[in-house]
Amino acid sequence: MALTREQLAQRVAQELQDGYYVNLGIGIPTLVANYVPKGMEVMLQSENGLLGMGQFPTEEEIDADLINAGKQTVTMATGASVFDSAESFAMIRGGHVDLTVLGAFEVDVNGNIASYMIPGKLIKGMGGAMDLVAGADNIIVTMTHASKHGVSKLLPHCTLPLTGKGCIKKVLTDLAFIEIKDGEFHLLERAPGVSVEEIVQLTAGKLVIPQHVPEMIL
Amino acid sequence: MAGFDKVVSSYEEAMAGLEDNMTIVSGGFGLCGIAENLIAEIKRKGTKGLTMVSNNCGVDDFGLGVLLPNRQIKKIVASYVGENAEFERQMMSGELEVELTPQGTLAEKMRAGGAGIPAFFTATGYGTPVAEGKEEREFNGRHYILEEAIIGDFAIVKAWKADRYGNLVFRKTARNFNPLAATAGKITVVEVEEIVEPGELDPDQIHTPGIYVNRLIQGTFEKRIEQRTVRSSAE
Numbered sequence: 001m002a003l004t005r006e007q008l009a010q011r012v013a014q015e016l017q018d019g020y021y022v023n024l025g026i027g028i029p030t031l032v033a034n035y036v037p038k039g040m041e042v043m044l045q046s047e048n049g050l051l052g053m054g055q056f057p058t059e060e061e062i063d064a065d066l067i068n069a070g071k072q073t074v075t076m077a078t079g080a081s082v083f084d085s086a087e088s089f090a091m092i093r094g095g096h097v098d099l100t101v102l103g104a105f106e107v108d109v110n111g112n113i114a115s116y117m118i119p120g121k122l123i124k125g126m127g128g129a130m131d132l133v134a135g136a137d138n139i140i141v142t143m144t145h146a147s148k149h150g151v152s153k154l155l156p157h158c159t160l161p162l163t164g165k166g167c168i169k170k171v172l173t174d175l176a177f178i179e180i181k182d183g184e185f186h187l188l189e190r191a192p193g194v195s196v197e198e199i200v201q202l203t204a205g206k207l208v209i210p211q212h213v214p215e216m217i218l
Numbered sequence: 219m220a221g222f223d224k225v226v227s228s229y230e231e232a233m234a235g236l237e238d239n240m241t242i243v244s245g246g247f248g249l250c251g252i253a254e255n256l257i258a259e260i261k262r263k264g265t266k267g268l269t270m271v272s273n274n275c276g277v278d279d280f281g282l283g284v285l286l287p288n289r290q291i292k293k294i295v296a297s298y299v300g301e302n303a304e305f306e307r308q309m310m311s312g313e314l315e316v317e318l319t320p321q322g323t324l325a326e327k328m329r330a331g332g333a334g335i336p337a338f339f340t341a342t343g344y345g346t347p348v349a350e351g352k353e354e355r356e357f358n359g360r361h362y363i364l365e366e367a368i369i370g371d372f373a374i375v376k377a378w379k380a381d382r383y384g385n386l387v388f389r390k391t392a393r394n395f396n397p398l399a400a401t402a403g404k405i406t407v408v409e410v411e412e413i414v415e416p417g418e419l420d421p422d423q424i425h426t427p428g429i430y431v432n433r434l435i436q437g438t439f440e441k442r443i444e445q446r447t448v449r450s451s452a453e
Contacts, residue, residue: 047321048247049391056449064250064441065378065392071248072447082390084397084425085247085273086329089322093342112345123309123316124300130348131322134341165345165361 001193002174003216008142010035010218011172012101015140016042023047023092023132025102026070028142032101043077045097047128049088052080069128092128093135100136102129104143104168106158109205111168111180113141114160126163133164145173145202152204154178154185175199177216184208189216224384224434225413229259232407232435236265236372239292243328243370244272245399248301248444249281251392253374253409255437260374261285271295271368273324273395275305280442289313295368297321301444320348323365325398330367332401332430337366373403376439377426380410381417384431385424393425400430407433 003011005028013035016022023045024030033053036042044053046068053068054075061075068074076082091097104115113133116126133139146152154171171178176199177189185207190199192215200207226232233256236242242260246252257276260268261284268291275294276283285291286304293315299305308314319327320342330338339362343349353364375396378389386408388396400406413436 046391048250049394056447058451059448060451062443062446062448063390064443065390067248067250067391067443067445070445071250072445073443074447076390082393084388084393085321085325085395086398089325093322093340117347123306123318125296125298125318126320126348127298128321130320130346131342134344135322162346 001191003191005031007218008172008174011177011216012140012142013037015099016040017098020098021045021051021096022099022101023097023136025129025132027103029101029103030070043079045091046074047088047092047132049083049085050074050076050080051083051091052077054080089128089131092131095135095137097136098138100132100139101142102132102139104141104153104163105160106153106155107141107143107168107171107180108155108158109180109183109185111166112158113163113168114158115163117161119161129163133167139168139170141168141171143171143173145175145199150202152202154203154205156205175202187213189214191216192218222383222428224428224431225382226433226435229255229435232256232409232433233259233263233372235405236260236263238265239267240265240371241269241271243368243373243399243402244270244282245375245394245396246281247273247391247394249276249442251376251388251394251396252276252281253376254439255409256374256407257282257284260290261288264288264290266290267292269293269295271324271328271370273297273321275299275302277301277444278304293317295319295324297324318348325395327365327368328395328398328402331369332398335367337364339364368402370403371405373399373406375400375406375408377408377410379412379414379419380408380434381414381419381428382434383416384408384428384434385419386410386426386431387419387423388425397426400426405432406430407435409435409437411439412436
């Protein structure tokens with residue numbers, strides 16, 4: 001069975017470590033915050049200028065001056081700090097954020113990522129995504145393995161305009177956890193109940209399969 | 219006005235001198251921390267052919283979006299423009315020129331502009347459409363592109379509090395691009411929720427020193443919320 005959005009978030013959360021500063025992109029990545037293991041302290045960075053993002057506010061707590069990068073109203077966690085956009089991206093570009101999780105339309109065997117634009121169709125802009133992929137070392141891309149029509153999103157070469165070049169090393173899809181190195185995809189784990197054959201079929205870029213591919217533990 | 223007193227008495231005075239085809243650098247992230255009343259004044263003036271430098275372009279009836287129906291904006295430099303139907307229509311029809319710029323690069327362009335730095339190298343955008351036509355350099359085995367600074371004829375800024383000398387304090391995430399925009403205007407106009415006397419703000423707590431500020435006005439704000447997300451009190 002392909003992973004649900006919640007399960008994707010659950011698996012990503014296993015990559016968190018105590019004391020990590022983490023930037024979570026909009027969509028599935030945001031859900032990761034719900035699965036921070038008990039007893040672990042993680043601080044969420046929101047690139048509009050908040051380190052230590054808290055949960056959503058109650059009606060009484062709503063403050064128009066306090067939002068996250070998705071423009072949602074939020075609160076501040078204990079020990080939070082606020083700062084301007086240049087400071088925020090100094091953290092990101094300077095490699096101070098321990099883990100970045102973001103979505104994508106396509107990734108390829110050379111670690112290229114396309115996530116911000118479908119020419120002629122969707123032109124909204126990259127927001128902070130180009131800064132995040134260029135600045136961070138530890139990035140996990142979360143995405144569906146293939147389109148609804150079965151077209152692979154793990155490619156030999158990205159077809160859409162790039163968000164970043166050669167910067168992605170880990171991809172978690174609804175079918176598999178994959179590492180990118182030496183111009184190849186390497187299959188690390190498969191989603192529970194998903195066969196290696198299924199993953200092979202839906203991976204267009206070169207995929208290296210070890211003898212034993214463990215099932216994800218959620 | 220005398221000495222360091224930056225306070226002006228009307229929005230008309232605040233935006234005096236704004237002419238067609240000028241460049242305006244704007245603070246704000248989405249609808250958070252935007253200079254609502256200065257934008258309304260630009261709309262009232264009907265100034266046209268503007269180049270707006272702003273992370274976003276508002277929504278259809280609020281923020282910079284209100285300058286779109288009368289075609290006041292010729293070009294926008296922004297990182298994300300996705301919330302606005304009229305914007306999309308003008309962009310697709312070619313009436314509006316859009317220069318998509320990564321958010322961190324945009325912030326740094328303003329910061330550099332205000333700090334007298336003409337350009338800087340960044341890894342952001344290397345190998346992407348953003349790099350087209352830009353100089354590339356390698357430092358310690360990593361690739362970088364050259365991005366040029368931005369200075370506006372005007373900067374429009376929203377702060378929380380100010381003293382009459384234009385020392386500014388921002389509030390929570392309404393700070394965002396505002397302190398950077400404040401440095402990057404030939405004429406920087408700031409609107410705030412409260413103006414106090416010099417000496418009433420703790421010098422240690424000032425985010426933007428008054429040297430960057432030319433005009434200051436106190437306004438009232440709607441502070442519209444774009445994505446109202448709540449949890450129930452019981453959780």
